[in-house]
Amino acid sequence: MSPTIGERPTQARVASGSARGPPFLPRALWYRRRMRGSQVTESERQHRRASLLLCCLASCVLGTMAFGRWHSVHQETFDLGFYARLAWGLGGFDFWEPILDAHVFGLRISPILMPLGWLGRVFGTVPVLLVAQAVAIGGAALVLGRLAARHLGPRGHLVGALALLAHPNISHVATYEWHPGTLALLPLAVALERLDARDSRGVLAGCLGILACREDLALVTALFGAALFFRARPSVRSRRIGVGLGVGSLAYLAFFTFVLHPLFAPAEGSFGLHFGHLGDSPAQAVTNLAGDPTLLWDHVDLRKITWLPRVLAPLAFLPLAAPRYALFALPALAIAFLSGFPTTDDLDSHYLTPALPALVAAAVMGAARLRAMSSAGRAAAPALVIASLLGLVIAGRAPWDPVFRPDETTRERRAMLEALERMGEELSLQVPASLLPHVAERPRVHFGWEVDRGADVVVLDIWHRERYEGREDLLRTQEEPIIRSWFARQAFGVVAREGRLVALRRGADPRGGIASDYFVADAPVGDSVRFTSCLSVGTIERLDAERVAVSLLAHGRCPADLALRLDDRVELLFDGILSPAHLRAGDRLVSVHHATGDTVEVSLLRSSGAKPEHGDPWRLPRPVVPQSTSLP
Numbered sequence: 001m002s003p004t005i006g007e008r009p010t011q012a013r014v015a016s017g018s019a020r021g022p023p024f025l026p027r028a029l030w031y032r033r034r035m036r037g038s039q040v041t042e043s044e045r046q047h048r049r050a051s052l053l054l055c056c057l058a059s060c061v062l063g064t065m066a067f068g069r070w071h072s073v074h075q076e077t078f079d080l081g082f083y084a085r086l087a088w089g090l091g092g093f094d095f096w097e098p099i100l101d102a103h104v105f106g107l108r109i110s111p112i113l114m115p116l117g118w119l120g121r122v123f124g125t126v127p128v129l130l131v132a133q134a135v136a137i138g139g140a141a142l143v144l145g146r147l148a149a150r151h152l153g154p155r156g157h158l159v160g161a162l163a164l165l166a167h168p169n170i171s172h173v174a175t176y177e178w179h180p181g182t183l184a185l186l187p188l189a190v191a192l193e194r195l196d197a198r199d200s201r202g203v204l205a206g207c208l209g210i211l212a213c214r215e216d217l218a219l220v221t222a223l224f225g226a227a228l229f230f231r232a233r234p235s236v237r238s239r240r241i242g243v244g245l246g247v248g249s250l251a252y253l254a255f256f257t258f259v260l261h262p263l264f265a266p267a268e269g270s271f272g273l274h275f276g277h278l279g280d281s282p283a284q285a286v287t288n289l290a291g292d293p294t295l296l297w298d299h300v301d302l303r304k305i306t307w308l309p310r311v312l313a314p315l316a317f318l319p320l321a322a323p324r325y326a327l328f329a330l331p332a333l334a335i336a337f338l339s340g341f342p343t344t345d346d347l348d349s350h351y352l353t354p355a356l357p358a359l360v361a362a363a364v365m366g367a368a369r370l371r372a373m374s375s376a377g378r379a380a381a382p383a384l385v386i387a388s389l390l391g392l393v394i395a396g397r398a399p400w401d402p403v404f405r406p407d408e409t410t411r412e413r414r415a416m417l418e419a420l421e422r423m424g425e426e427l428s429l430q431v432p433a434s435l436l437p438h439v440a441e442r443p444r445v446h447f448g449w450e451v452d453r454g455a456d457v458v459v460l461d462i463w464h465r466e467r468y469e470g471r472e473d474l475l476r477t478q479e480e481p482i483i484r485s486w487f488a489r490q491a492f493g494v495v496a497r498e499g500r501l502v503a504l505r506r507g508a509d510p511r512g513g514i515a516s517d518y519f520v521a522d523a524p525v526g527d528s529v530r531f532t533s534c535l536s537v538g539t540i541e542r543l544d545a546e547r548v549a550v551s552l553l554a555h556g557r558c559p560a561d562l563a564l565r566l567d568d569r570v571e572l573l574f575d576g577i578l579s580p581a582h583l584r585a586g587d588r589l590v591s592v593h594h595a596t597g598d599t600v601e602v603s604l605l606r607s608s609g610a611k612p613e614h615g616d617p618w619r620l621p622r623p624v625v626p627q628s629t630s631l632p
Contacts, residue, residue, distance in 0.1 A: 055142040066174060134174060163385075172348030200242070363384055430458045431458075550592075
């Protein structure tokens with residue numbers, strides 16, 4: 001008796017007589033070969049091929065978009081650079097992660113990163129990670145299509161695959177960043193499909209793949225163990241695998257949470273950023289939440305309330321019709337919901353991604369259940385396809401988005417990367433997120449700008465100076481006090497500047513290099529007026545219709561937050577590159593600023609908005625004269 005398309009493989013094996021098969025062939029392979037001729041119809045073959053083509057095309061498109069964003073240096077998140085360095089280090093058996101300055105065991109247990117790191121040392125770490133991510137997404141869609149075909153017929157191959165690929169989260173996560181949770185899509189889909197096929201060993205294999213990606217997904221694998229144990233008519237083997245998988249998963253997670261993480265966690269890690277409102281450690285967060293559930297209500301706002309409907313809308317809310325498989329999405333959904341990080345309740349957050357296979361499987365089951373209940377339910381599968389496509393169009397990432405193409409920002413960042421390469425690959429770096437993936441393959445690389453990590457070269461992104469250009473608010477932004485403190489340090493000198501990126505090298509002369517361009521020995525300061533005890537303003541010369549050159553005479557070291565007001569514009573002296581703290585008595589300098597009139601009102605001010613000293617002049621009119629030949 002030949003099984004039909006919708007019949008489960010286990011039932012087909014029983015009906016066929018011999019369920020064991022040859023001892024030298026795995027049962028799944030033997031069954032596939034034995035039933036190939038009788039089970040697969042021409043329609044099934046065509047839809048399988050179409051699904052395979054769709055998944056391959058999606059992997060190629062997503063991979064190309066990811067490469068385009070990386071090549072155009074438009075990455076703005078931390079994760080791609082962090083995991084590239086983690087994989088590269090593990091590929092060389094280096095278990096210390098310099099970006100967060102912590103042991104790997106205190107950050108993330110992702111064994112899959114080690115073989116990816118080996119490949120990365122041959123082909124480049126970032127390219128290997130991006131290819132692996134695109135392949136995992138395509139493979140997961142293919143497997144979910146197979147699950148859908150079991151319940152919706154041959155067309156289910158396309159319905160299940162499209163439901164995953166078209167979800168807005170995928171087009172963002174696959175092209176914007178990288179995370180091992182995205183790699184877990186494939187083993188998650190395999191575990192779900194094998195659970196539906198009542199293949200306990202296949203579920204176990206999928207769960208081992210899940211645990212190889214992320215240790216916190218052990219909550220999901222524990223649910224798979226419970227499903228194997230409590231499902232209808234389980235075999236002895238299924239119960240044994242379920243118990244072992246459930247207990248082993250919980251023990252694995254507990255060992256990381258209560259042993260490894262407290263021993264090796266960095267002083268400031270991602271846990272504090274996401275769950276600091278619940279406690280300082282995973283154990284404390286669980287204890288606090290269990291003892292005072294009102295902490296959860298204090299955390300809920302409108303975005304949290306509307307988050308789940310926004311997640312389910314591209315699936316036509318069908319998971320609600322068959323919530324059994326949606327239970328496997330609960331751990332990922334709970335982590336994203338409890339997180340206090342501002343972006344975790346967005347559709348483009350990678351914290352949502354591991355929940356998608358279970359939600360897609362539940363949507364497929366919901367469509368099948370509605371179809372079986374009434375004739376009107378036949379519209380459920382088309383509704384799922386339409387909702388998925390609408391979600392992609394409305395909230396997804398399109399290939400023609402400007403972030404995938406080079407622009408002026410690309411030129412600046414590439415030029416800075418070339419400057420860093422010329423300085424030598426042996427130097428340690430501290431860089432912003434945009435450059436981190438491109439310098440991850442170094443023994444010492446650090447991230448951020450708030451704290452000196454001891455790097456040889458520090459690259460600062462002074463984007464805020466462009467945003468607040470000409471405004472007094474610039475002096476009091478969150479970024480500017482920290483940025484100007486870098487320029488005021490005696491230990492660093494500016495060695496490269498490309499647009500809004502500035503590189504400072506430890507041990508370089510803070511008055512040399514690019515900063516030396518502001519020193520002009522014959523600057524006209526003969527008729528200068530002393531605006532504060534450390535600085536006099538000399539001649540102001542017209543350079544063009546919008547710019548003037550202000551000659552200055554230093555009388556000593558000035559405050560680092562000293563700025564210049566011309567009429568209503570407030571600007572940093574010397575483009576913010578040469579700190580006033582490095583001036584010496586007798587220095588003659590020229591600083592270029594924006595001004596349009598024949599006369600300007602000149603003032604010096606501190607970050608508080610007040611004059612440097614009580615008796616200093618304020619808004620003193622000064623004439624603007626034609627440019628002399630003495631200025632460069």
